[in-house]
Amino acid sequence: MKISPEEVAKVARLARLDLSLEKISQYAGQLDGILAYMDKLGELDTSAVEPMYTPVDQVSVMRDDVSRKEFSREDILKNAPETDGSFFIVPRIV
Amino acid sequence: MPHLTQLTLSQVRQQLADASLSASEVAEAALARIQATEPKVQALLSVQAEEARAQAKALDSSGPDPSKPLWGVPLVVKDVLATKGVPTTCGSKILENFRPVYDATAVARLKDAGAIILAKANMDEFAMGSTTENSAYFATRNPWDLERVPGGSSGGSGATVAACQCYGALGTDTGGSIRLPASFCGIVGLKPTYGRVSRFGMVAYGSSLDQIGPMTRSVEDAARLLAVIAGHDERDSTSVNAPVPDYVAALSERTDLQGLTIGLPAEYWDQGLSPEVAEACAAAVQQSEALGAKTVPVNLKLSEYAIAAYYIIAVAEASSNLARFDGVRYGLRDKSAEVLMEIYVKSRTQGFGEEVQRRIILGTYVLSSGYYDAYYRKAAQVRRLIRQDFEAALGQCDVIMGPVCPTTAFKVGEMTADPLQMYLMDIFTISTNLAGLPGMSLPVGLGRDSGMPVGLQLTGRAFDEARLLQVAGVLEKNVPATGLAKV
Incomplete structure (x- = not known):
């Protein structure tokens, strides 16, 4: 078995998802099949291959460090689930 | 004579430009078409009818503007692209009430070109899916047969264009999400080279794979939309600062395929194709040869x-x-x-x-x-090997041809049970995204058994969209006409 229900539960916690026992066992079965399929890559010898993380060979793009203000505070807070008009509000954490 | 809504983007823009149609007439016709067909097709997550009417009226009061290549043309954009003040849900409940305060660069460029954004298209949630059944809201139907899926994840964009609700749409393609629905819906879809179109304002799925591209009823239409959205954008550091050719002018440079070499990868042609897809695609290749192209076998071993x-x-x-x-x-x-x-x-x-x-x-x-x-x-690491595979193949030919998908559109509900089975539907399209190359789906007729559209896939060298469009433009006039969906 590639991935156990316990590992699925652990990874779900890391990803901030709360899964029912039923979902955990369903995902574990499905992910196990998918990971087994992915093992196919092991057939290829890639020891001398540089990983390719993006198709664009680009160096960091530099620009002048100039501040720009394109949006008002009001605009940015428009989609906030909870706000006091100045800040995003979350429950007290300290 | 075709109904106003059945015109191509290129046709309607011409009639808008010479004032034989007003922006309001065109917008009203599209809105009426949406009202008549949307209950069956369900391509759209939201329709901006009042905004579209107001914009059309404003355009009409100032008159056609020759500097705006899409003046008055109603378009639809996939709901993964930020549109200012308008719902942008990504097909997910988590963004049900989200209204961005800015436009994606591709959307801003359409607006600057005079286009009217009519509606936002349904999609698989966060572009994860191949049928548009994974939308958190509803499943879109294929306008050719309402019992079948439109493909995904840009299935709403594919269906709205095929149903003549608009003159073109933007989709996004991470592993085939423009080309598959274009193929299933019998329209043209183009995934540009990675870096050709700014991704700013596209809600990211796979950042090194995602590209925005046009979905239209003709090759010329795709060229016109790409011309507007392509080009460097300082807000996306992966957008490449390279000149954008005149794609529309490039189309008129060719009437045949003389001097071109087409690569046929055995890996795409030899196995698992449904007979009707193999037949329609092979006929298009034969037609390419008749038009002067040379064909060579190539290998995409990986x-x-x-x-x-x-x-x-x-x-x-x-x-x-x-x-x-x-x-x-x-x-x-x-x-x-x-x-x-x-x-x-x-x-x-x-x-x-x-x-x-x-x-x-x-x-x-x-x-x-x-x-x-x-x-x-x-x-x-395997990704680099796959790109090298493509570079070697494209060293022997100008364009690679194969099917977009092993089958035509399948029935709603047929594929949802097993996720791995669903992932396998993307077999011919995903390599292009890994390699970052441009890919296109061109309708090449209806399948003999299902009567559903078949898409031929054209893959080209990086930043060589003009050649893909040229080849597709010539073929479009010489393959059996796919026609319009009767919805």
Whole structure:
């Protein structure tokens, strides 16, 4: 078995998802099949291959460090689930 | 004579430009068509009817503007693209009430070109799916046969164009999400080279794979939309600062395929194709030869590894990109949460659908300590080999041809049970995204058995969209006409 229900539960916690026992066992079965399929890559010898993380060979793009203000505070807070008009509000954490 | 809504984008823009049609007439016709067909097709998540009417009226009061290549043309954009003040849900409940305060660069460029954004198109949630059945809202139907899927993830964009609700749409393509619905819906779809179109304002799924592109009823229409959205954007550091050719002018440079070499990869032609897809695509290749092209066999030996590499990379990037949905700054927040951690966990668990959760978990797993090298790094190495495979093949030919998908559009509900089976539908399209190359779907007729459209895939060298458009433009006039869906 590639991935156990316990590992699925652990990874779900890391990803901030709360899964029912039923979902955990369903995902574990499905992910196990998918990971087994992915093992196919092991057939290829890639020891001398540089990983390719993006198709664009680009160096960091530099620009002048100039501040720009394109949006008002009001605009940015428009989609906030909870706000006091100045800040995003979350429950007290300290 | 075709109905106003059945004109191509190129035709309607001409009539708008010479004032034989007003922007309001065209917009009203499109809105009426939406009203008549939308209950059956369900391509759209929201329709901006009043805004469209107001914009059309304003355009008409100032008159046609020759500096605006899409003056008065009603278009639809996939709901993964930020549109200012308008719902942008990504087909997810987690963004049900999200209204961006800015436009994606591609959307801004359409607006600057005079286009009217009519509506936002349905999609698989966060572009994760191949049928548009994974939308959190409803499944879109194929206008050719309402019992069948339109393909995905840009299925709403494909269906709205095929149903003549608009004159063109933007889709996005991470592993085939423009080309597959274009193929299933009998329209033209173009995934540009990675870096050709700015991704700014596109809600990211797989950042190193995603591209925005046109979905239209003709090749010329696709050229016109690409011309508007292509080009460098300082807001996207992966958009490439390279000149944008005149794609429309390039089309008139060719009437045949003399001097061109077409590569036919055995890996795409030899196995698993439904007979009707093989037949229609092979006929298009024969037609290419009759038009003067030479064909050569090429090898894409690593094709069989592409799905595994792709799904590791895509889900890894997705798990990272989707970490931003935390119920704090925008999107759904579970009201019962009492502490900060509960806000994250409950909002995400409630807001994300099943396929999205599955991919987040898989992505988190392949990036986690102890597995990173075995999965993510390994997949990135295979990705380089796949690109080298394509570079070698495209050294022997100008364009690679193959089918977009082994089958025509299948029935609603047929593929949803097994996620791996669904991933395998992307077999011919995902390599192009891994390699970052441009790919196109061209309708080449109706399948003999299903009567559904068949798409031929053209893949080209990086930044060589003009050649893809040229070849597709010539073929379009010489393959059996696909016609319009009768919805």
